[in-house]
Amino acid sequence: MQRYFAYEYDGPAFVLFGTGHLVYLAMLAAVIVFLIWGWRSPDDTARNRVRLFIATVMLLNEFAWHGWNIATGAWSIRENLPLHLCGISIWTTIYMLYARDYRLYPIMFFVALGGAAQAVITPSAGEYGLPHFRAFQTLISHGMLVVAVVFIATAERQRPTWLSLWMTMVLLNVYLVVVTTINFAIGSNYMFTVEKPDTASLFDFMGPWPWYLLTAEVLAVFLFSLLYLPYSLSDRRARRRS
Secondary structure, three states: OHHHHOOOOOOOOOOOOOHHHHHHHHHHHHHHHHHHHHOOOOOHHHHHHHHHHHHHHHHHHHHHHHHHHHHOOOOOOOOOOOOOHHHHHHHHHHHHHHHOOOOOHHHHHHHHHHHHHHHHHOOOOOOOOOOOHHHHHHHHHHHHHHHHHHHHHHOOOOOOOHHHHHHHHHHHHHHHHHHHHHHHHHOOOHHHOOOOOOOOOHHHHOOOOOHHHHHHHHHHHHHHHHHHHHHHHHHHHHHHHO
């Protein structure tokens, strides 16, 4: 059992679209389908319980992640600050759920869902295959982030706007400059602005540095537009009825 918490893991690496990954994707899809179509008119008590459950799971998972890195001597300012988009999204979402303060949701909808969706499809577990702690932690962190965003949209009746899409792009570009400056200052690679991640990801199809950053800009607008499409179509239908 101890080997599944070891930093130096001698087991098999994470298998992209292997059995464990596919089971995880199926479970995540089932939860999302339930939240969107199966959970009809939940009362305040049910919503509060689920809201706090999601936030607590996300919080404990983050504490476990940092605790594991500290315990194994692997924690580093270059690796473990919450400066990746998913890291910021997780902590912001935890706050939104506990405080029930959704003012940032129109922006976090794009940031969290766009980043977590890619990480769910291509998890960055690397050499830590299931059932290693690191693999589970990675899957839980990004999966619960997706669940949280969908929960806030469906149960809490929050939504993005067309304006918030472009506000998100502006803020992301400002943040990219800030994070890249930090990366060059401390030798880190947060948001992968200095080089591509070692594990398989969409970056592999986006060209060399620094051109993949420009490709990412185009893909971000495209992805955010797809995420907003259901709202755009719904708004158009509503205007036609009025």
